[in-house]
Amino acid sequence: MSAPVTSPDAGALRQGGTIDVEQFSFWYGKTQALFDIDLAIAPREVTALIGPSGCGKSTFLRSINRLNELIPGARRTGVIRLDGEDIYQKGMDVVTLRQRVGMVFQRWNPFPKSIYDNVAYGPRINARPRPADLDVIVESSLRRAALWDEVKDRLGASALALSGGQQQRLCIARALANDPEVLLLDEPASALDPIATQKVEELVYELKRELTIVIVTHNLQQAARISDRTAFFYLGKLIEVGGTQRLFTSPSEERTEAYITGRFG
Amino acid sequence: MTFPSPDSTPPRPSTPEARAFPTISLGLPSTAATRQGPARRMPSIEGSVLADRIYRLALLFFALCVPALLLLIFIEVGRAGWPALHEFGFRFLTSSTWDPVKGDFGAAPAIVGTLLTSFIALVIATPLALGAAIFLSEFSPSWLRQPVSFFIDLLAAVPSVVYGLWAVFFLLPLMRTGVMPFLRDTLHLGATPFFSGPAYGPSVLSAGMILAIMILPYIAAVSREVLLAVPRAQREAALALGATRWEAITGAVIPYARTGILGGVILGLGRALGETMAVTMVIGNRHEISASLFAPGYTMASLIANEFSEATTDIHISALMAVGFVLFVITLVVNGIARWMVSRMGAEVHA
Ligand SMILES: Nc1ncnc2c1ncn2[C@@H]1O[C@H](COP(=O)(O)OP(=O)(O)OP(=O)(O)O)[C@@H](O)[C@H]1O
Numbered sequence: 001m002s003a004p005v006t007s008p009d010a011g012a013l014r015q016g017g018t019i020d021v022e023q024f025s026f027w028y029g030k031t032q033a034l035f036d037i038d039l040a041i042a043p044r045e046v047t048a049l050i051g052p053s054g055c056g057k058s059t060f061l062r063s064i065n066r067l068n069e070l071i072p073g074a075r076r077t078g079v080i081r082l083d084g085e086d087i088y089q090k091g092m093d094v095v096t097l098r099q100r101v102g103m104v105f106q107r108w109n110p111f112p113k114s115i116y117d118n119v120a121y122g123p124r125i126n127a128r129p130r131p132a133d134l135d136v137i138v139e140s141s142l143r144r145a146a147l148w149d150e151v152k153d154r155l156g157a158s159a160l161a162l163s164g165g166q167q168q169r170l171c172i173a174r175a176l177a178n179d180p181e182v183l184l185l186d187e188p189a190s191a192l193d194p195i196a197t198q199k200v201e202e203l204v205y206e207l208k209r210e211l212t213i214v215i216v217t218h219n220l221q222q223a224a225r226i227s228d229r230t231a232f233f234y235l236g237k238l239i240e241v242g243g244t245q246r247l248f249t250s251p252s253e254e255r256t257e258a259y260i261t262g263r264f265g
Numbered sequence: 266m267t268f269p270s271p272d273s274t275p276p277r278p279s280t281p282e283a284r285a286f287p288t289i290s291l292g293l294p295s296t297a298a299t300r301q302g303p304a305r306r307m308p309s310i311e312g313s314v315l316a317d318r319i320y321r322l323a324l325l326f327f328a329l330c331v332p333a334l335l336l337l338i339f340i341e342v343g344r345a346g347w348p349a350l351h352e353f354g355f356r357f358l359t360s361s362t363w364d365p366v367k368g369d370f371g372a373a374p375a376i377v378g379t380l381l382t383s384f385i386a387l388v389i390a391t392p393l394a395l396g397a398a399i400f401l402s403e404f405s406p407s408w409l410r411q412p413v414s415f416f417i418d419l420l421a422a423v424p425s426v427v428y429g430l431w432a433v434f435f436l437l438p439l440m441r442t443g444v445m446p447f448l449r450d451t452l453h454l455g456a457t458p459f460f461s462g463p464a465y466g467p468s469v470l471s472a473g474m475i476l477a478i479m480i481l482p483y484i485a486a487v488s489r490e491v492l493l494a495v496p497r498a499q500r501e502a503a504l505a506l507g508a509t510r511w512e513a514i515t516g517a518v519i520p521y522a523r524t525g526i527l528g529g530v531i532l533g534l535g536r537a538l539g540e541t542m543a544v545t546m547v548i549g550n551r552h553e554i555s556a557s558l559f560a561p562g563y564t565m566a567s568l569i570a571n572e573f574s575e576a577t578t579d580i581h582i583s584a585l586m587a588v589g590f591v592l593f594v595i596t597l598v599v600n601g602i603a604r605w606m607v608s609r610m611g612a613e614v615h616a
């Protein structure tokens with residue numbers, strides 16, 4: 001799979017983006033959603049999280065950028081390290097963390113602003129670059145998200161006028177504008193048509209050269225196509241993790257096999 | 266790469282489309298349809314078309330009633346005010362003379378008073394109401410949200426005359442001894458013409474204050490609902506990009522809700538323009554334009570309320586009707602402008 005994506009050298013030299021999860025558990029009030037997760041995510045790889053609905057994939061993903069802690073009653077134990085640094089430690093700046101760990105949601109959620117302002121949102125609140133630099137950031141982010149050619153003549157137009165697939169790629173560009181080390185994708189293509197889905201997949205494939213990607217997907221073929229490693233979650237537990245090809249062809253756990261052969265879930 | 270599993274994206278039964286299907290098939294039981302054939306089903310479909318047409322006509326009638334009523338009021342009030350408008354012409358809008366004895370009428374002070382008090386009310390109430398709404402929708406713990414929201418809603422239900430009484434016994438003394446001297450002397454705003462002169466209490470400023478209190482619950486209630494309706498995805502999008510909570514509110518939540526918030530402000534403005542009783546009790550009812558907000562004034566609504574029962578000459582009654590007509594037109598124009606702003610905002614966002 002090769003996509004004609006122009007990707008500047010942004011991030012090519014960077015080494016960061018390693019995620020280490022140790023004995024991580026998570027509760028929504030009294031219900032435990034994650035049980036003692038141990039997982040190492042290597043930089044510049046695509047890690048797919050699969051598992052039946054409600055098994056805690058999103059919860060896990062949203063623990064990596066601490067988006068979950070805003071939910072009243074949320075509680076966690078265990079450690080998640082980003083490049084060796086405990087992201088839950090005291091003194092960790094959540095704002096900086098979320099710049100380093102970008103996220104794209106299942107349902108595209110551009111702001112009701114212009115295309116330009118959407119992409120510029122992150123840099124404007126974080127780095128506050130000069131306008132000329134901002135133009136450069138916006139263009140390169142849109143290029144990295146393979147959207148530039150489609151929108152370059154109407155950067156001032158409302159983002160909501162774009163098609164669903166374009167809006168989703170705009171959300172990816174918006175996340176990339178912060179120049180993150182890690183990109184979390186929560187079912188980014190589940191609401192898209194096949195062609196738009198393919199574009200997103202090609203994009204993921206391109207982007208993994210520059211950053212760490214963790215993607216939740218219900219589409220097993222998609223996981224097989226684009227990921228290097230796959231982690232199978234079931235009822236809040238990490239059942240099995242391994243190289244994607246190995247996991248899909250010879251799963252070592254019976255529950256993994258049952259899931260990927262479609263016997264449940 | 267080949268893999269054993271087919272595309273096993275599990276169907277999501279919780280989507281509305283998925284749930285809609287059984288309901289639709291319930292309406293047309295397939296067994297009955299196949300047994301009876303199309304001939305039996307025709308009448309019922311035709312019947313439903315007829316019912317549909319009647320239903321639509323009825324709704325159309327009700328819908329047309331509202332503009333018709335509006336038009337009727339417009340014509341009636343306009344006709345009653347016509348003699349005065351005709352006699353005084355444009356001077357009716359610009360002159361400050363209001364002399365029932367000589368029969369010379371100009372409504373400028375009342376027009377200015379109405380616009381000015383409403384403006385003051387908006388300036389004071391909008392930030393307060395927005396602040397309350399943001400607190401309630403974003404920061405308030407849930408045990409506090411319910412009771413506070415309830416009291417805000419209750420505030421909207423207090424009769425206008427009760428506000429007026431409260432203002433006479435509480436607000437006016439407070440203005441006279443506290444607020445006005447503070448503005449004039451402590452803040453040295455007395456150097457400007459707008460906050461100079463003696464602090465009697467009854468004044469344009471006091472009227473603006475009471476109006477602000479009266480429209481605050483409307484703006485706050487609407488804004489709160491609109492803010493609560495902002496999708497969680499919008500908030501999370503901003504937060505996930507590294508926005509602080511406050512940045513997410515100002516940069517993502519409020520812009521998303523601004524059309525609705527503006528709607529709330531318009532609702533408040535509409536109420537302020539037409540409010541009569543409470544204003545009449547605190548504005549001082551003097552037919553004069555003064556630069557100072559400390560001076561008494563008049564509004565169109567209170568002018569009509571005060572004089573209508575005592576008006577004896579035809580031209581006096583006609584002048585009051587003309588004031589009503591002007592108020593009506595101003596309200597329409599203000600609402601029209603506001604509506605246009607809302608639709609432009611909406612178009613800008615959703616185009
Ligand atoms: N905000 C919340 N409050 C309480 N419980 C929650 C909340 N969000 C998720 N849960 C619960 O946590 C569990 C895991 O949910 P999560 O959304 O992580 O699953 P998921 O694997 O992403 O599912 P899906 O594939 O449907 O997206 C579920 O049982 C869910 O009901």
Ligand SMILES: [Mg+2]
Binds near residue numbers: 057058216
């Ligand atoms: Mg999920």
